[in-house]
Amino acid sequence: xxxxxxxxxxxxxxxxxxxxxxxxxxxxxxxxxxxxxxxxxxxxxxxxxxxxxxxxxxxxxxxxxxxxxxxxxxxxxxxxxxxxxxxxxxxxxxxxxxxxxxxxxxxxxxxxxxxxxxxxxxxxxxxxxxxxxxxxxxxxxxxxxxxxxxxxxxxxxxxxxxxxxxxxxxxxxxxxxxxxxxxxxxxxxxxxxxxxxxxxxxxxxxxxxxxxxxxxxxxxxxxxxxxxxxxxxxxxxxxxxxxxxxxxxxxxxxxxxxxxxxxxxxxxxxxx
Numbered sequence: 001x002x003x004x005x006x007x008x009x010x011x012x013x014x015x016x017x018x019x020x021x022x023x024x025x026x027x028x029x030x031x032x033x034x035x036x037x038x039x040x041x042x043x044x045x046x047x048x049x050x051x052x053x054x055x056x057x058x059x060x061x062x063x064x065x066x067x068x069x070x071x072x073x074x075x076x077x078x079x080x081x082x083x084x085x086x087x088x089x090x091x092x093x094x095x096x097x098x099x100x101x102x103x104x105x106x107x108x109x110x111x112x113x114x115x116x117x118x119x120x121x122x123x124x125x126x127x128x129x130x131x132x133x134x135x136x137x138x139x140x141x142x143x144x145x146x147x148x149x150x151x152x153x154x155x156x157x158x159x160x161x162x163x164x165x166x167x168x169x170x171x172x173x174x175x176x177x178x179x180x181x182x183x184x185x186x187x188x189x190x191x192x193x194x195x196x197x198x199x200x201x202x203x204x205x206x207x208x209x210x211x212x213x214x215x216x217x218x219x220x221x222x223x224x225x226x227x228x229x230x231x232x233x234x235x236x237x238x239x240x241x242x243x244x245x246x247x248x249x250x251x252x253x254x255x256x257x258x259x260x261x262x263x264x265x266x267x268x269x270x271x272x
Contacts, residue, residue: 006053007076012040013048020082021271022112023051024073024089024097026206031137034259036090042264047271052096057205058198063165066209066216070099077104086113086271090258092126092207094119094239095214098224114228115270117257119239121214121221122207124167128158130207131171134200139178141185150178164211168204175200229270233257 011023023036040049055064055072077084084104089097094116105111120126132151135142142150153174161167176197183193214221222242230236230243233254240246252260 007073008050009053011037011049011051012043017048018081018083019085020048020050021086022084023049024093024100025051026054026093026203027051033255036258038259039264042261043268054202056198057202064205064209066213069209070096070103073100074103084112086115088115090117091237092120092122092210095121095210095221098221099213102224113270115231116228116239117231118233118237118254119230120237122211124158124161124164127164127167127207128154135178139182141182164208168208172201172204231263
């Protein structure tokens with residue numbers, strides 16, 4: 001991949017500062033969890049923050065690997081000649097955040113701080129659960145009965161597969177007719193239907209890639225997380241146990257972790 005025009009989305013700061021903080025997440029409209037845009041509005045104005053942008057799988061044969069995603073983001077860092085002060089990762093994006101931080105350390109000559117919010121590694125149950133959330137939230141033309149049947153099928157597929165990649169292929173094959181049915185009822189043409197399915201496929205690829213970079217070298221992941229600061233909600237991710245330090249906010253639920261003023265104040269101190 002050589003396109004470095006879209007690996008990063010500017011969230012805060014002047015947009016010109018070469019010293020940056022990077023946020024790793026998959027931004028989605030309509031999700032219940034707060035995202036990094038919610039966090040940065042309360043940060044000091046002089047902290048420059050950029051967030052990962054998805055790599056579209058449209059027109060790509062085969063699937064992107066976890067390394068493909070990291071390579072894409074790293075190309076943007078090199079092209080912009082950034083000095084990275086810190087890398088932040090949210091939930092299932094934490095394997096990407098740690099891998100990216102380590103790649104930056106190897107290629108850019110300095111090691112950024114690593115800050116992980118409820119860090120975890122996506123597994124098969126998580127992918128199946130996210131699939132049902134997509135069906136419920138983004139395919140409004142399906143009936144409640146069709147949605148219930150789809151959820152039951154997704155659960156059976158989850159139990160039948162012991163790898164993320166195998167489950168992903170099954171869910172994509174199962175999900176495509178559902179996307180087409182929804183779009184047909186909405187009156188959307190073939191191009192728009194393909195666009196929606198590619199968005200779904202991109203998100204699945206992101207989740208599978210996060211798992212892949214974690215399991216490719218589990219020892220390296222744990223070593224990286226052992227240098228991190230974990231920021232935990234009332235339901236901390238399993239990765240918090242491996243972190244060098246944990247900032248715990250037991251009165252804050254997971255969905256509000258990135259919008260909590262108390263959390264923002266603590267994070268601002270880390271990023272200074």
